C-alpha cells in the first residue's frame with residue numbers, strides 16, 4: 001500500500017542535509033550471507049521504465065529518470081543517507097511526533113542530537129535518512145529497492161522526525177505476517193482508509209477483524225468461485241466486443257482504464273449483485289466509486305493531510321465531492337442490503353456450507369442468508385472494502401500482464417498457443433482453467449514483477465525481535481513485497497519476465513512453498529480472502545483477450561512508467577493497438593505429467609488457474625500453512641479451507 005501522508009510530510013519538513021557517514025556494504029537479508037553487487041540501476045532499469053516500441057529515439061523523460069536514478073544511487077553510496085544512533089531514538093521520536101508540532105520539533109532535535117553523539121550498543125538497525133527531495137517524482141517503492149541493496153533486509157528509514165522500518169527479508173516478513181502476526185496491526189493503513197472502509201476487513205484489527213473474517217471467508221466457497229467463472233467470462237466478452245469495435249475502427253485503446261472498468265463490473269456483481277456496467281457507460285455511481293478511490297490514493301501520498309483540517313474539510317470542493325460520493329455509494333449499498341434481505345426472507349433455500357442463490361450468488365446474499373449478526377454500518381464497511389480490494393488489484397494485474405506481454409512476444413506466442421488449444425467457442429469453464437497452465441504461470445510471474453500492492457503495512461503492538469534486531473512497540477513497518485519479489489539473491493534474472501521459472505508440473509507458487517520470498521496475496525492469518533477468485537478472474541480475462549486479439553504498444557505511445565496509488569498504476573496509461581487475430585490455432589506441445597495424490601488417486605500435473613493459498617497443490621502446503629486444512633478435492637485440485645477457530 002502507499003505511503004502515509006505523515007511520511008511525506010515528515011520527509012518534506014526534515015532538513016535536507018543529513019548525517020554523512022560511510023554506508024554499510026551492499027547486502028541482502030539481516031545478518032545472513034552477504035553478496036556484493038554491481039550498482040542496482042543498470043541491472044533493473046529495463047523493466048522499471050520501458051519506452052513503448054515505436055516511440056523511436058532516446059526519450060527525454062526516460063533519460064531524465066535514468067539520470068535521477070543514477071544520482072540517487074551515487075548519493076546512497078556516498079553515505080549521504082546513512083545515519084547512526086541508538087535504536088531507541090527513532091521509536092521515541094516517532095511517538096513524540098504524534099503529539100503535533102511541538103512534539104515534532106522535539107523529535108527532530110532528539111534524532112539529530114542522538115544521531116550525532118550516541119555510541120552504538122548491541123546490534124542496531126542500519127539506518128537510512130534523507131529528505132523527500134531525493135525520492136519525489138518516483139513511485140516510492142523504487143528508491144526503497146536501492147536502499148535495500150545498500151542497507152539490507154531490515155533497516156530504519158528516517159525522514160526528519162518520522163521513522164519507518166523497511167523489511168525485505170523473507171524470514172522477517174514471515175515472522176511479522178505469520179509467526180507473530182498477533183503482535184502487529186494495520187497501523188497507518190487503517191488510519192488512511194478509515195474514511196472509506198471504516199472497520200472493514202482490510203483495516204480492521206483485533207476482535208472486529210476476527211469476527212468479520214470468520215463471517216466472510218466461508219462466503220467465498222468453491223461453488224461460489226466456480227459460479228464466478230461464468231461472470232468473469234461474460235464481463236471479459238463485453239470487453240472483447242469493445243475491443244472488436246476499436247480494432248475495426250483502427251483506434252488505439254487505453255487498456256488500463258478498460259481493465260479498471262472490467263474488474264469494477266465483475267466485483268460489483270460478485271460482492272453485492274450490482275450491475276455497474278461501466279464498460280458500457282458512465283453513470284453517477286461509477287463516477288462516485290472512482291472519486292472515492294482516487295481520494296484514498298491521494299490521501300496516501302499527499303504531503304499535507306488537508307482533509308483533517310476542521311473547516312477546510314467542509315468547504316474544500318474536493319472534500320465536498322468525496323463526501324457526496326460516499327453518501328451516494330452508502331445509499332446504494334443500503335438499498336442493495338434492503339433488497340437482498342427481502343429476497344432472503346422470501347426464499348425457501350436451506351442455509352448450508354456451500355449455500356448459493358443461483359439468481360444472486362453474491363457475497364452479500366450469503367452473509368445475510370447465513371444470519372450474520374452484524375450492524376448495517378459494518379456490513380457496508382465490509383462490502384466497500386471488498387469492492388476496493390478486489391477491483392484495483394485485479395485491474396493492475398491485468399494492466400501489467402498485458403504490458404509485459406507486449407514486451408515479450410515469445411511469451412505471448414506460447415500463451416496464445418495454449419489458449420487456442422484449450423478454449424473452445426464458448427466461455428471458459430472450470431475444466432478449461434485447469435488446463436490453462438501456462439496462462440496461470442504468466443499471471444504468477446506478472447504478480448512477481450508487479451505485486452499489488454507493492455508494500456504491506458504493519459505497526460508493532462509490542463516489543464519484538466526482527467531477526468537479530470530488537471524493536472519497540474509502535475514501530476511503523478513497510479514490508480516491501482517489491483523488494484522480496486526482485487531480490488537478486490533469491491531470483492535468477494530477477495527483473496526478467498520468465499513464466500518458465502515456474503515449472504508447469506510443479507506446485508502453484510505461493511508464500512509457503514517460496515518461503516515468503518513470494519507474497520502475491522500476503523501470508524499468514526491476514527492473507528487475501530479473494531486469492532482464488534482473483535486468479536480465476538485474471539486467467540479468464542487474459543485467455544479470452546489473447547485468444548481473440550494481438551496487442552502491441554501503440555505507435556508514439558508515451559513510455560510506460562509506474563506511479564504509486566493503492567496499487568501500481570501507469571503514469572500515462574497503457575495505450576495499445578489491438579488487432580483481431582487471423583492466425584490459425586497452433587496445437588502446443590504441453591507436457592502433462594501424471595502424478596498421484598496422497599490417497600493414490602492419479603491426475604494430471606499441478607493445479608492450474610488455481611490460487612496460491614485457498615487452493616494448494618502439495619503436502620508441503622498442508623504442513624506449512626497451519627491456518628488452512630484440506631476440505632475438498634477436485635481432480636488435480638486440492639481445496640483448502642481456513643480453520644476459523
Ligand code: HEM
Pocket residue numbers: 201202213385386389390391393394397451452453456457519520521522523525526527528529530531533534535
Ligand atoms: C489479483 C488480485 C488481488 C491481489 C493481488 C490481492 C492482494 C492482497 C494482499 C497482498 C492482501 C494482504 C494485505 C496485507 O496483509 O496487508 C490482501 C488482503 C485482502 N484481500 Fe486481496 N487481492 C486481490 C484480490 C482480492 C479480491 C478479488 C478480493 C475480494 C473479493 C480481495 C479481498 C481481500 C480482503 C478482504 C483482504 C483482507 C484480508 C484480511 O485482512 O483478513 N482481494 N489482498
